[in-house]
Amino acid sequence: EPEVTQTPSHQVTQMGQEVILRCVPISNHLYFYWYRQILGQKVEFLVSFYNNEISEKSEIFDDQFSVERPDGSNFTLKIRSTKLEDSAMYFCASSTQGLYSGANVLTFGAGSRLTVL
């Protein structure tokens, strides 16, 4: 069964360092997303991406965050200068259709755990 692959599974970094989290979405999917889940809290939307541009972003997704689809297969989330509060599980997801269609199937990756010290 096709799956969304995320690397690394766990990254530990020092506050202020740049971090890049990588995702390989399902090959025929067109819509890509990043979500995060701080330990013990709910899953929060960060950003959605379609046709090589951001289609929607949350208040969390400030200037420290950026996304890129550099080569047609990878989808990356970059945090420029990490803060302690960026520690969380980051999930990548992809879908074939836009979520407004009502028939969307969002497939999530297993997540990348980011620990900022």
Next chain:
Amino acid sequence: TQLLEQSPQFLSIQEGENLTVYCNSSSVFSSLQWYRQEPGEGPVLLVTVVTGGEVKKLKRLTFQFGDARKDSSLHITAAQPGDTGLYLCAGAVRGYQKVTFGTGTKLQVIP
């Protein structure tokens, strides 16, 4: 901002018991999904409901979307230890390219 509140937050029951998890909001959603999340893994989609009043069944799981499309419920019949996990509802609104997740219900089924 759409908020989805789930109840109960935690549920610990014996194998064989029935249970219902609720997902409530003051907002109207175009569709609502239910996911199950295991520790250390991403959410896995169980079902999507799109029509007010819709009922969908997945083996021992029954999902219902409220008539006004503001709430949903998940009913599990004869719970098994394999049902243990975090259950999440998530809503999508037409015109927005995101789903908003609920607060989650952690279910433990004791053998």
